[in-house]
């Protein structure tokens with residue numbers, strides 16, 4: 001790995017009340033005191049404040065799971081970057097496949113969201129990945145290229161290194177079916193080539209793998225030369241499992 005600090009993020013999705021989140025943080029922190037990796041927790045909006053308070057001074061950072069591209073406006077149910085920053089959020093997951101599939105998230109919106117997050121000072125964790133049909137049809141690279149080019153269209157090359165990318169093949173999310181380390185490496189090396197083609201320091205960008213990462217497979221995935229960490233869903237809900245993944249990086 002070219003001097004990239006491993007990055008492990010817990011995507012809790014719509015799990016954990018604020019009280020449950022507090023309990024998780026209390027249990028997690030003593031288990032990861034020795035780590036030098038970047039550790040990021042992505043709780044639901046209602047638990048962000050609690051997780052920020054409890055993890056203060058620990059090095060653990062907190063991300064939201066989505067945001068709107070505008071600073072404010074008539075967008076019922078949405079949350080903006082300044083609102084997240086105000087309470088101490090430092091990063092934001094953008095373009096998760098569940099948002100693309102179930103909530104109509106588009107590459108067009110992401111082309112505004114990614115620069116809006118950067119401009120506000122939030123670290124975007126941009127998720128990309130192909131469906132099973134696309135993979136079977138040999139279109140994995142085409143999908144990754146299209147998503148990255150569209151979602152990053154308005155990002156200046158000099159800003160590229162501030163972005164984290166998560167390659168999450170949709171067929172591996174929540175299915176227990178992990179990409180093999182070779183499949184993940186191949187797709188992530190391709191994604192890095194796409195970034196390289198955009199100019200800027202693509203070798204400084206952390207590119208994560210996501211999709212059924214567990215303590216048992218995290219080590220071999222993250223040992224691949226281009227895989228810089230993991231975006232963990234199911235296995236991030238239990239502090240012992242998540243700490244084991246942090247340690248495996």
Ligand code: PGA
Pocket residue numbers: 011168172173174175176210211212213231232233234235
């Ligand atoms: P999973 O989810 O680890 O449960 O497959 C990953 C994700 O959706 O980010």
